[in-house]
Amino acid sequence: xxxxxxxxxxxxxxxxxxxxxxxxxxxxxxxxxxxxxxxxxxxxxxxxxxxxxxxxxxxxxxxxxxxxxxxxxxxxxxxxxxxxxxxxxxxxxxxxxxxxxxxxxxxxxxxxxxxxxxxxxxxxxxxxxxxxxxxxxxxxxxxxxxxxxxxxxxxxxxxxxxxxxxxxxxxxxxxxxxxxxxxxxxxxxxxxxxxxxxxxxxxxxxxxxxxxxxxxxxxxxxxxxxxxxxxxxxxxxx
Amino acid sequence: xxxxxxxxxxxxxxxxxxxxxxxxxxxxxxxxxxxxxxxxxxxxxxxxxxxxxxxxxxxxxxxxxxxxxxxxxxxxxxxxxxxxxxxxxxxxxxxxxxxxxxxxxxxxxxxxxxxxxxxxx
Numbered sequence: 001x002x003x004x005x006x007x008x009x010x011x012x013x014x015x016x017x018x019x020x021x022x023x024x025x026x027x028x029x030x031x032x033x034x035x036x037x038x039x040x041x042x043x044x045x046x047x048x049x050x051x052x053x054x055x056x057x058x059x060x061x062x063x064x065x066x067x068x069x070x071x072x073x074x075x076x077x078x079x080x081x082x083x084x085x086x087x088x089x090x091x092x093x094x095x096x097x098x099x100x101x102x103x104x105x106x107x108x109x110x111x112x113x114x115x116x117x118x119x120x121x122x123x124x125x126x127x128x129x130x131x132x133x134x135x136x137x138x139x140x141x142x143x144x145x146x147x148x149x150x151x152x153x154x155x156x157x158x159x160x161x162x163x164x165x166x167x168x169x170x171x172x173x174x175x176x177x178x179x180x181x182x183x184x185x186x187x188x189x190x191x192x193x194x195x196x197x198x199x200x201x202x203x204x205x206x207x208x209x210x211x212x213x214x215x216x217x218x219x220x221x222x223x224x225x226x227x228x229x230x231x232x233x234x235x236x237x238x
Numbered sequence: 239x240x241x242x243x244x245x246x247x248x249x250x251x252x253x254x255x256x257x258x259x260x261x262x263x264x265x266x267x268x269x270x271x272x273x274x275x276x277x278x279x280x281x282x283x284x285x286x287x288x289x290x291x292x293x294x295x296x297x298x299x300x301x302x303x304x305x306x307x308x309x310x311x312x313x314x315x316x317x318x319x320x321x322x323x324x325x326x327x328x329x330x331x332x333x334x335x336x337x338x339x340x341x342x343x344x345x346x347x348x349x350x351x352x353x354x355x356x357x358x359x
Contacts, residue, residue, distance in 0.1 A: 053312055066309075074309040088279055097357075098356050100356060104347070105346040110339075117335035120331040121327050121328060121331035124326075124331070126328065130324055130328065140303075146270070155313075161332060164332050184344075187348040195336055195339040218343075
């Protein structure tokens with residue numbers, strides 16, 4: 001048993017173990033997601049976060065030690081944002097044909113997401129760092145985390161709010177838009193992409209290919225729009 | 239692979255530099271990676287060869303996009319204690335704003351598309 005303790009104390013000091021654990025937890029989360037028929041409720045990120053949080057708790061590992069390994073994954077958020085240029089590039093010809101409706105829906109959707117979230121939370125007594133963390137939650141995670149850091153929010157809290165927003169949108173979009181009687185797949189997809197980024201976009205592709213393409217467009221455009229709108233919206237409440 | 243990664247990191251580096259310059263000069267708080275994304279989009283429009291070079295690497299990164307927010311998500315566990323009574327308020331804000339934003343965005347798109355006669359064909 002002393003051997004095991006020695007191995008543990010060696011491995012738990014380096015980045016390798018927690019980097020491996022991060023990938024393993026996500027692989028398990030992704031397997032659950034596929035087994036559940038890609039239901040938005042079985043979100044692989046939430047599953048991975050719960051598994052890792054439990055593991056850190058059981059092994060009494062501080063987050064700072066965990067992050068020494070996980071930082072290699074975290075770093076890729078920046079390059080991933082650059083890579084989002086590709087889906088945007090691919091939909092540019094279709095975007096040109098729907099430019100005015102898309103721009104109008106982008107501004108209205110992005111501003112509604114930020115202002116209404118801040119207004120509801122403010123009315124219920126939320127202030128300071130937690131309030132700031134809410135403002136960019138409709139943008140895709142790498143962008144939202146970057147914005148949150150810039151406006152005095154908590155990047156880790158924003159990461160979880162981004163995921164919750166994505167799951168909420170993926171679940172309610174279809175029943176909500178059916179109830180409203182909206183049949184334009186472009187409008188439906190675009191609004192879901194603006195509001196619920198990648199998780200909403202993945203859901204939109206399951207429902208309708210046009211909705212999926214326009215959701216991807218909405219997600220990419222809102223990555224840019226949120227950078228401008230979130231700080232403005234937050235300034236209304238400070 | 240090597241050149242595509244180099245191009246992506248170079249766009250990010252230029253974006254980060256530009257973000258600092260804009261912040262210092264104009265007080266504009268745009269994230270560096272977003273500026274890098276706009277630069278990358280411009281380069282893709284300028285050269286089809288460049289786009290073909292970037293495509294497989296960008297697709298590889300984006301296929302695993304969700305994985306990248308696991309480390310930050312784990313960090314929220316340390317926050318749970320501080321959230322406490324605010325948890326319900328935050329959940330209501332997330333759900334309420336998501337419903338409002340999807341409805342407002344979809345209606346705006348549909349109405350403006352009708353006014354301008356825009357269709358997808």
